[in-house]
Amino acid sequence: xxxxxxxxxxxxxxxxxxxxxxxxxxxxxxxxxxxxxxxxxxxxxxxxxxxxxxxxxxxxxxxxxxxxxxxxxxxxxxxxxxxxxxxxxxxxxxxxxxxxxxxxxxxxxxxxxxxxxxxxxxxxxxxxxxxxxxxxxxxxxxxxxxxxxxxxxxxxxxxxxxxxxxxxxxxxxxxxxxxxxxxxxxxxxxxxxxxxxxxxxxxxxxxxxxxxxxxxxxxxxxxxxxxxxxxxxxxxxxxxxxxxxxxxxxxxxxxxxxxxxxxxx
Ligand SMILES: [Zn+2]
Ligand SMILES: [Zn+2]
Numbered sequence: 651x652x653x654x655x656x657x658x659x660x661x662x663x664x665x666x667x668x669x670x671x672x673x674x675x676x677x678x679x680x681x682x683x684x685x686x687x688x689x690x691x692x693x694x695x696x697x698x699x700x701x702x703x704x705x706x707x708x709x710x711x712x713x714x715x716x717x718x719x720x721x722x723x724x725x726x727x728x729x730x731x732x733x734x735x736x737x738x739x740x741x742x743x744x745x746x747x748x749x750x751x752x753x754x755x756x757x758x759x760x761x762x763x764x765x766x767x768x769x770x771x772x773x774x775x776x777x778x779x780x781x782x783x784x785x786x787x788x789x790x791x792x793x794x795x796x797x798x799x800x801x802x803x804x805x806x807x808x809x810x811x812x813x814x815x816x817x818x819x820x821x822x823x824x825x826x827x828x829x830x831x832x833x834x835x836x837x838x839x840x841x842x843x844x845x846x847x848x849x850x851x852x853x854x855x856x857x858x859x860x861x862x863x864x865x866x867x868x869x870x871x872x873x874x875x876x877x878x879x880x881x882x883x884x885x886x887x888x889x890x891x892x893x894x895x896x897x898x899x900x901x902x903x904x905x906x907x908x909x910x911x912x913x914x915x
Contacts, residue, residue: 760772
């Protein structure tokens, strides 16, 4: 993406721009700005508003784990000017100057999520960034000083080994009701398990992907049987249960704990 005046300064002529546009080689999100046709729809839409993607929209483009969402978040900057009206976007007028054609930095993206999305959305994106080693010590210090005080504890609670955003969400929700879990524990013959409560209650989370096939199903059943043989109890939840029927998930876990399934007999 580039401003027309930058392109002209580089020696491209107005005529060439016109030709390329007619040929579909470049597109124009707004007056004075050109983009390649491969630009993502979100970046294109944000540019039409006069901003760049923000919050969860930017997080996804950065490759962080975020839940699907229809809203496009746009960072306008403190001095920004809204160039197109739109009822569907969430406009962020927070400080700083968005740079055309780029994304806000990862710490800034996380701060934007903290401003407009839920605590767990922020937490899942944070753990996703930590897992991919995308935050430096300096970034973390900046987050700690700029995050609202009520969210700062999440920086200490966050780990860098969460397997998926779903796992982050489950750990966060369980912590909220006083259940602490251990993560990525190696169990004899079973291998690595997602979450362990107490000594022997395993919580396995089936992500959206890679749990469709018969082979995967067989592998899961084998794991459950092997861990049962060693005295473990397994509860297995999928995306839909966690996101749309959390009450059931929580009741199932609480009932198992009440029955002592998390402790060796
Ligand atoms: Zn919009
Ligand atoms: Zn927003």
